[in-house]
Amino acid sequence: MLVALFVVAGIVSPIFYRPQNIFNVLQQASALGVVSVGQTLVILSGGIDLSIASIMATSCVFAAALMAGKNSMVIPITLFCLAIGALAGFLNGIITTRRNAPPFIVTLGTALIFQGIRFVYTKGAPFGSIPSWLRFLGRGGIGFVPASVIIFLFLALVMEAILQRSAYGRKIYAVGDNKVAALYSGINVPNIILSVYALSGIFAAFGGLVLAGYLGFGDNWAGKGYELDAIAAVVVGGTSLAGGEGGMGGTVVGVLLITILSNIVLLAGLPYQFQQIVKGLVVAAAVIFYSFVKVSGERR
Amino acid sequence: MKRVLVVLCVGLLFWIVLAGVALAQGWVKFLDSDKMLVDTSMYAKTPPWKIGFSNASISNSWRVFFARHVEYEASKHPEIAEFYVTDAQDNPTKQLADVEDLLAKGIDLLIISPATEAALNPAVEKAMEKGVPVVVVDRKVTTDAYVTFVESSNYQMGKIMAEWLAEKLGGKGNIVMLSGIAGAGPAEDRLKGAMDALKNYPGIKVLEQQYCEWSPVLGKQVMATLIQKYPQIDGVWADSALQGSGAIEALQEAGKPIPPVTGEDMNRYLKMWKEMGFEGVAVSFPTWQGQVAVQKAIDILNGIAVPRYVDCPRVIITKENLDKFVRMDLPDEFFMDSRLPEEWLPKR
Numbered sequence: 141m142l143v144a145l146f147v148v149a150g151i152v153s154p155i156f157y158r159p160q161n162i163f164n165v166l167q168q169a170s171a172l173g174v175v176s177v178g179q180t181l182v183i184l185s186g187g188i189d190l191s192i193a194s195i196m197a198t199s200c201v202f203a204a205a206l207m208a209g210k211n212s213m214v215i216p217i218t219l220f221c222l223a224i225g226a227l228a229g230f231l232n233g234i235i236t237t238r239r240n241a242p243p244f245i246v247t248l249g250t251a252l253i254f255q256g257i258r259f260v261y262t263k264g265a266p267f268g269s270i271p272s273w274l275r276f277l278g279r280g281g282i283g284f285v286p287a288s289v290i291i292f293l294f295l296a297l298v299m300e301a302i303l304q305r306s307a308y309g310r311k312i313y314a315v316g317d318n319k320v321a322a323l324y325s326g327i328n329v330p331n332i333i334l335s336v337y338a339l340s341g342i343f344a345a346f347g348g349l350v351l352a353g354y355l356g357f358g359d360n361w362a363g364k365g366y367e368l369d370a371i372a373a374v375v376v377g378g379t380s381l382a383g384g385e386g387g388m389g390g391t392v393v394g395v396l397l398i399t400i401l402s403n404i405v406l407l408a409g410l411p412y413q414f415q416q417i418v419k420g421l422v423v424a425a426a427v428i429f430y431s432f433v434k435v436s437g438e439r440r
Numbered sequence: 441m442k443r444v445l446v447v448l449c450v451g452l453l454f455w456i457v458l459a460g461v462a463l464a465q466g467w468v469k470f471l472d473s474d475k476m477l478v479d480t481s482m483y484a485k486t487p488p489w490k491i492g493f494s495n496a497s498i499s500n501s502w503r504v505f506f507a508r509h510v511e512y513e514a515s516k517h518p519e520i521a522e523f524y525v526t527d528a529q530d531n532p533t534k535q536l537a538d539v540e541d542l543l544a545k546g547i548d549l550l551i552i553s554p555a556t557e558a559a560l561n562p563a564v565e566k567a568m569e570k571g572v573p574v575v576v577v578d579r580k581v582t583t584d585a586y587v588t589f590v591e592s593s594n595y596q597m598g599k600i601m602a603e604w605l606a607e608k609l610g611g612k613g614n615i616v617m618l619s620g621i622a623g624a625g626p627a628e629d630r631l632k633g634a635m636d637a638l639k640n641y642p643g644i645k646v647l648e649q650q651y652c653e654w655s656p657v658l659g660k661q662v663m664a665t666l667i668q669k670y671p672q673i674d675g676v677w678a679d680s681a682l683q684g685s686g687a688i689e690a691l692q693e694a695g696k697p698i699p700p701v702t703g704e705d706m707n708r709y710l711k712m713w714k715e716m717g718f719e720g721v722a723v724s725f726p727t728w729q730g731q732v733a734v735q736k737a738i739d740i741l742n743g744i745a746v747p748r749y750v751d752c753p754r755v756i757i758t759k760e761n762l763d764k765f766v767r768m769d770l771p772d773e774f775f776m777d778s779r780l781p782e783e784w785l786p787k788r
Contacts, residue, residue, distance in 0.1 A: 153669070155668050155669055158668055160668060160694070161665070161668040164661075164664045164665065164668065168661050168664075259498075259499075262786075263504065263786040263787070264498045264499075264500070264501055264503070264504030264786065265501040265504050265505070265771060265773045265774060265786045266501070266771065266772070266773050267771035267772075267773075268771065269772070279689075279693060351657065354657070354660070355656055355657055355660070355686070355689075356689060357656070357685075357708060357772040357773075358772070358773075359655075359656055359657070359773075360499075360500065360501070360773075361500075361655065362656075362657060363657075364655065364657075402661075403665055406650070406662060406665040406666065406669070407665060407668070407669055409648060409669075411622075411650065411651065412650045412651050412652070412658075412662060413622060413651065
């Protein structure tokens with residue numbers, strides 16, 4: 141599918157192949173990619189995480205305020221932001237598992253809580269600035285490969301290895317496939333779910349840092365819309381919303397697909413709003429496509 | 441079965457989004473330039489007064505500065521015994537309830553910055569029926585039931601920016617236009633002003649106009665793509681410094697000389713302008729219209745006639761007076777055409 145899109149992209153506009161354009165596309169895909177890795181884990185376990193965008197913005201605002209342009213603060217504050225992300229994810233996980241609440245609502249609640257926190261903290265006007273090291277993460281590159289995309293692909297690769305090769309990874313699939321069966325086979329289901337939400341929170345916070353680097357200042361709404369884009373990327377990548385099926389490879393393709401489509405819409409001279417339509421159509425098409433694959437697979 | 445449900449849900453979601461976009465396109469507002477004075481003798485009251493301020497939200501830093509101006513001005517008047525502030529969090533339904541609450545508290549005057557235009561009509565109509573005068577500020581309502589409307593013309597703002605850009609380019613060149621949110625009143629008014637101005641400059645070619653949702657991230661992403669698409673971009677018209685600052689980043693990273701870019705009085709843009717030294721202009725959308733609204737409110741309660749419509753004059757920042765406005769020590773999202781004393785600026 142990705143190869144076909146590359147060909148179509150070139151037909152729509154030869155500009156697409158320019159190294160600088162490819163660089164832009166990869167750079168724009170990175171923040172979405174990082175948070176989609178977390179979202180994949182959550183969806184594989186049968187959940188969903190709508191708090192991603194809020195965590196990203198919170199992390200971005202805190203990074204600007206606390207790093208205040210100083211490179212020496214990059215590492216400690218990065219850890220601090222990741223801890224905030226983990227805390228948000230932990231909150232999602234604990235309510236979802238202990239109270240057996242629908243993750244859709246729980247994570248929405250967490251999103252609002254963290255939105256409130258950053259508004260209380262910044263009083264609505266974010267301050268501080270992003271130091272050059274973090275800026276490199278968001279906009280720097282090695283040759284024609286953006287630094288951020290290397291990190292995204294590395295994270296996806298590591299998580300894929302964990303998913304496929306480790307007992308922990310297999311447990312995530314088992315929980316997503318059938319919670320009751322997983323419970324009876326001795327898997328600590330609540331802990332697995334808690335861990336995927338915590339990981340998703342950490343990835344979201346890191347995605348927020350990548351975006352902070354890309355943007356160059358703390359914006360209260362950085363990452364707006366990324367929660368749904370991430371879900372779209374994961375679904376387009378073939379991970380089942382019902383859980384237990386899919387993987388990181390598909391998500392990487394999904395992220396690239398969605399970013400490339402946005403790029404083509406602009407190159408073709410269509411209004412930006414068409415991106416939403418195209419995105420929606422792609423998600424719908426993907427879901428229909430996978431449902432056919434599944435049905436024919438079951439009949440055999 | 442589950443699969444079918446998923447397909448249905450995704451499909452439904454998709455159509456809801458489409459419907460939302462279609463609705464948003466319908467909200468196009470235009471300006472009335474009614475300069476007449478309103479007799480307010482029937483609203484005159486001896487102090488102490490109770491005034492209610494129903495704010496749409498403080499969800500971005502412009503709105504924070506705006507609300508601060510309202511509160512700052514209110515704090516200067518001892519005649520105001522009670523000053524109630526509500527925040528509708530961009531939700532018109534909540535704002536309707538907010539206004540009910542304020543009326544129940546027995547306010548003598550209502551200042552309202554509506555979340556959306558038409559939705560708040562019943563609220564202001566009810567207030568006026570009860571004899572509570574209404575000052576509408578920043579965004580309008582579509583009913584006539586108010587005493588005065590205080591704003592700063594978005595149409596003029598967009599027009600001045602476009603005229604500056606066209607003049608800077610000597611009436612000839614290729615430009616791209618980056619707007620806010622499709623269908624949002626301020627974005628459409630600014631765009632209309634700019635388009636009207638550009639009619640007088642046939643040599644200016646608009647390569648493309650895109651909406652960037654007042655997002656710096658989108659501004660940068662869209663601009664990065666447009667730079668690839670058009671080898672020659674002579675100027676950028678951005679209706680706000682939010683996407684404008686993103687666009688400047690994209691231009692800088694593309695390694696090209698930065699062409700003239702329009703912006704507003706947001707410190708982020710002013711700082712970039714000062715540091716990079718490109719050709720810029722900042723037309724403010726004054727945050728102090730909130731202060732003017734309170735001044736008009738006081739006039740009304742004193743029985744002094746007020747204009748039906750108040751256009752707060754925007755400040756135009758150019759190379760010559762940039763240093764008077766830019767503050768390298770203050771945060772990026774501060775609005776510099778401010779009339780707040782230092783101690784009223786948002787603090788951490």
